[in-house]
Amino acid sequence: MRCPRRRAAVLAGVEALGDEECLYWYAKARGSAGNRALRALRLLLTDG
Numbered sequence: 001m002r003c004p005r006r007r008a009a010v011l012a013g014v015e016a017l018g019d020e021e022c023l024y025w026y027a028k029a030r031g032s033a034g035n036r037a038l039r040a041l042r043l044l045l046t047d048g
Helices: 004-016 019-030 034-046
Strands: none
Touching: 004 034, 019 034
């Protein structure tokens, strides 16, 4: 991500996630569809 505002939003969103949510997204990102999961998380945390 190049946009500082978007990076800050993702960082704030990740910091707000609970332990179970973090483990869920970590497992999704490590799976076979990892790139899609990371994109989904980024969209979820930045509203677009």
